[in-house]
Amino acid sequence: MNDNLTADRPSFVTHLECSMTGERYDADMLHGLSRVGRPLLVRYDLDAVGAALSRDALSTRPTDLWRWRELLPVRHTRDIVSLGEIETPMVPIPVSGGANVLVKDEGRLPTGSFKARGLVMAVAMAKELGVTRIAMPTNGNAGAALAAYASRCGIETIVFCPEDTPEINVREIAMQGARVWRVNGLIDDCGAIVGKGATEGRWFDFSTLKEPYRIEGKKTMGLELAAQFGWDLPDAIFYPTGGGTGLIGMWKAFDELEKLGWISSKRPRMYAVQASGCAPIVRAFEAGEEHAERWEDAHTIAMGIRVPRAVGDFLILRAVRESGGKALGVGDPAILKAVEDCARRDGLLLCPEGGATLAAYREALRTGEVDEDERVVLFNCATGLKYPMPPSPQTLDRHAPIDFDAL
Amino acid sequence: MNDNLTADRPSFVTHLECSMTGERYDADMLHGLSRVGRPLLVRYDLDAVGAALSRDALSTRPTDLWRWRELLPVRHTRDIVSLGEIETPMVPIPVSGGANVLVKDEGRLPTGSFKARGLVMAVAMAKELGVTRIAMPTNGNAGAALAAYASRCGIETIVFCPEDTPEINVREIAMQGARVWRVNGLIDDCGAIVGKGATEGRWFDFSTLKEPYRIEGKKTMGLELAAQFGWDLPDAIFYPTGGGTGLIGMWKAFDELEKLGWISSKRPRMYAVQASGCAPIVRAFEAGEEHAERWEDAHTIAMGIRVPRAVGDFLILRAVRESGGKALGVGDPAILKAVEDCARRDGLLLCPEGGATLAAYREALRTGEVDEDERVVLFNCATGLKYPMPPSPQTLDRHAPIDFDAL
Numbered sequence: 001m002n003d004n005l006t007a008d009r010p011s012f013v014t015h016l017e018c019s020m021t022g023e024r025y026d027a028d029m030l031h032g033l034s035r036v037g038r039p040l041l042v043r044y045d046l047d048a049v050g051a052a053l054s055r056d057a058l059s060t061r062p063t064d065l066w067r068w069r070e071l072l073p074v075r076h077t078r079d080i081v082s083l084g085e086i087e088t089p090m091v092p093i094p095v096s097g098g099a100n101v102l103v104k105d106e107g108r109l110p111t112g113s114f115k116a117r118g119l120v121m122a123v124a125m126a127k128e129l130g131v132t133r134i135a136m137p138t139n140g141n142a143g144a145a146l147a148a149y150a151s152r153c154g155i156e157t158i159v160f161c162p163e164d165t166p167e168i169n170v171r172e173i174a175m176q177g178a179r180v181w182r183v184n185g186l187i188d189d190c191g192a193i194v195g196k197g198a199t200e201g202r203w204f205d206f207s208t209l210k211e212p213y214r215i216e217g218k219k220t221m222g223l224e225l226a227a228q229f230g231w232d233l234p235d236a237i238f239y240p241t242g243g244g245t246g247l248i249g250m251w252k253a254f255d256e257l258e259k260l261g262w263i264s265s266k267r268p269r270m271y272a273v274q275a276s277g278c279a280p281i282v283r284a285f286e287a288g289e290e291h292a293e294r295w296e297d298a299h300t301i302a303m304g305i306r307v308p309r310a311v312g313d314f315l316i317l318r319a320v321r322e323s324g325g326k327a328l329g330v331g332d333p334a335i336l337k338a339v340e341d342c343a344r345r346d347g348l349l350l351c352p353e354g355g356a357t358l359a360a361y362r363e364a365l366r367t368g369e370v371d372e373d374e375r376v377v378l379f380n381c382a383t384g385l386k387y388p389m390p391p392s393p394q395t396l397d398r399h400a401p402i403d404f405d406a407l
Numbered sequence: 408m409n410d411n412l413t414a415d416r417p418s419f420v421t422h423l424e425c426s427m428t429g430e431r432y433d434a435d436m437l438h439g440l441s442r443v444g445r446p447l448l449v450r451y452d453l454d455a456v457g458a459a460l461s462r463d464a465l466s467t468r469p470t471d472l473w474r475w476r477e478l479l480p481v482r483h484t485r486d487i488v489s490l491g492e493i494e495t496p497m498v499p500i501p502v503s504g505g506a507n508v509l510v511k512d513e514g515r516l517p518t519g520s521f522k523a524r525g526l527v528m529a530v531a532m533a534k535e536l537g538v539t540r541i542a543m544p545t546n547g548n549a550g551a552a553l554a555a556y557a558s559r560c561g562i563e564t565i566v567f568c569p570e571d572t573p574e575i576n577v578r579e580i581a582m583q584g585a586r587v588w589r590v591n592g593l594i595d596d597c598g599a600i601v602g603k604g605a606t607e608g609r610w611f612d613f614s615t616l617k618e619p620y621r622i623e624g625k626k627t628m629g630l631e632l633a634a635q636f637g638w639d640l641p642d643a644i645f646y647p648t649g650g651g652t653g654l655i656g657m658w659k660a661f662d663e664l665e666k667l668g669w670i671s672s673k674r675p676r677m678y679a680v681q682a683s684g685c686a687p688i689v690r691a692f693e694a695g696e697e698h699a700e701r702w703e704d705a706h707t708i709a710m711g712i713r714v715p716r717a718v719g720d721f722l723i724l725r726a727v728r729e730s731g732g733k734a735l736g737v738g739d740p741a742i743l744k745a746v747e748d749c750a751r752r753d754g755l756l757l758c759p760e761g762g763a764t765l766a767a768y769r770e771a772l773r774t775g776e777v778d779e780d781e782r783v784v785l786f787n788c789a790t791g792l793k794y795p796m797p798p799s800p801q802t803l804d805r806h807a808p809i810d811f812d813a814l
Contacts, residue, residue, distance in 0.1 A: 063470065064496070083755060084496025084512055089471070091491045105491055108515045110498075111756075112792055152754035158814050163802050168792065175791075177751040179814065182802040189805050197811055344584040347490060347559035349518070384582075385519055385575065385792050395570050395589040398596050404604055407565055407586065 004066035005082055011075045012049045016040040016212055019315055030129045032210055039209040039312050042073050042216050046259045055262055063087040065117060065220045071256060072121065073216050079128040081153050083110035085120055087224050091348055096341040097358060101376045103348060107383030111148050113141035114381045118245055121217030122206060123149035132156060135197055136206040137190030139303045140169030141382050144176060146206060151177030158203060160190035168386050186298060188309050208243035209312045218246040222253025225377065226263055233268050235374035238361050240353035240381050241272040241281055242307035244316035251319035269325035272316055273360040275300030276329035278308060281316055285327035290314050301332050302352035304381060334359035351387055354380030411473035412489055418482045419456045423447040423619055426722055437536045439617055446616040446719050449480050449623050453666045462669055470494040472524060472627045478663060479528060480623050486535040488560050490517035492527055494631050498755055503748040504765060508783045510755060514790030518551040521788045525652055526552035528624030529613060534560050542604055543613040544597030546710045547576030548789050551583060553613060558584030565610060567597035575793050593705055595716050615650030616719045625653040629660025632784065633670055640675050642781035645768050647760035647788055648679040648688055649714035651723035658726035676732035679723055680767040682707030683736035685715060688723055692734035697721050708739050709759035711788060741766035758794055761787030
């Protein structure tokens, strides 16, 4: 019924290239990082894409992620894996945000987070390239998306998460068929275990940006935004930044769309939002550095952005700077306040990382970094339901007289 | 950007009528139950709808719930309330279900359940009709949807839920701005408190089917299904049935679509699925009764369908019988098994009530009630993330040597 999933449509991948050195790598082969240990980027014959597909033709397709097929790496329709990757809605938050603030609610995707975008693509490519066993370090949501998609196509998964990952995330990963382990450390400690196993040939390493295709899936956030805004991008994007795949992916999407002639050279200012308890990108941005050092003693309630070190640090910093944006840190109290205000006043329950973007927007408004007339998009990267909430109320005794005035 | 929310489009409501006696009631006035204590149904001038809107025109609109505006009761665009009511995807579950089985994944709606459909409409109408204070009994998901939409438009809400409602639901309701109370009883005990307060004029009663508009919102499940199936309905629908608003609403939708000439007279067999620990509709169906008595000692892990008495019982039974379907009960072990299989093998985490529909489908397949060649839709009414899952695994010590073979 959705021909995005069944129609044979070409992919226009030509090759991959090192994001640091530009060195070329062959498409249609299994790759990890480049020779210098940096992410590989997928390149397309965009002239051919433009000849094969127009914005008008695109607008007649169902609006899910797979409508962007010509700008995605999967070659064969049979390798598509899907759990219903809908176009996520943009929800105004006029009271807690402002008249021109939209939340892109990524919690509506399969497994309840934007991680589905990256993992659906990476798993489809793993299937296409014959991978049978995958391991991954995760703060929770990426592991859930990996488990779901990999189980769906019979690929074995082993997932490692920090010891204090919320129970609901760990259980979800296990329910969806992965073998999951807690580790007494942070996500990069989990990543070290995954890396060691990969070196021994035990599994394929699916860490953020260590395989080339998650970024292609995340790219669809930028493609969708462009279409949803009628091919005229918003003025600013606030993006919760851990590994930064989405920010890098959106930036890549905008470039590809401009080369296709589908958008102008106008770009949103990209704001990379981090928690002040784990803000390596903010520190590097402010110091004018090209790379970000590991953040020691990382701590924040926004676990999804508790990432002490990002292998794509220079790509994040480059996109933020090119865009005229900034890297911004916000404290946990401001995050909690933003989540509470948005839920109570606009009826939208954000995840803490989404709350961080609202907190950062408010601070940016206060400092004059953004203007309230500007069209702004905040990314709510996951459903707020996966996260701790305040304790619940006392019980009313239905057998006793009820004091209605006190309810 | 979504003109479904901003365009002025007419509503074609002519009047309301009692579902039992057919007595007419004026539109554009606040109503509860009819004079004989039964639900009111909203009626439209379908000839005028047909003159104003075609299937082709409809297909050019964004696919969300509000594209059905001409078949919905809201008169004024300013009264629309929205948190992004997307068209929910249909996800195949080939391994745990079968080649022709699709899950309509209602967990993607705002607040994570199909309750959003009914409540977005009921709250918009409450806003239109000047209601300022609403109370509701809930097993969790309806209360969350009510709280979110009502808070969004400044309507005060008081919500009562059974004592053992999962913590996550109660907290979600509170976060979204409602005053919420646990009550030592079941949902109809909560309903009695709401009813008493309503009689005293303290609030408007938003219990299932006690106001006329939730059913109009739920109707969109049937409208969407028709559009998604290319106006040729599936052979069978398995629907988790507590209050039954959705089943009644879909049946009403199919009637309206046929009168519009958009579908034929062909109908799916409707299977009302209940938990065997709380199966009043199943008991009444099997006994050939028109009404269902209260089920005593109700118990099931599928709390959303733990509804001992439904005010719309006769409407559910009538639809099921007219359709050639059945009411089916399934035990908790079969529900858990279905949830586990679907998550582990197809990567889709159902809620227990959704699991109940898969369990019922499997049993119906075994008994020959359905054929594996038939096109079947199962309703997953909420995200599986709101529900208890098996405990999570032990911690791996990253400082000790790791036995990779044991992972």
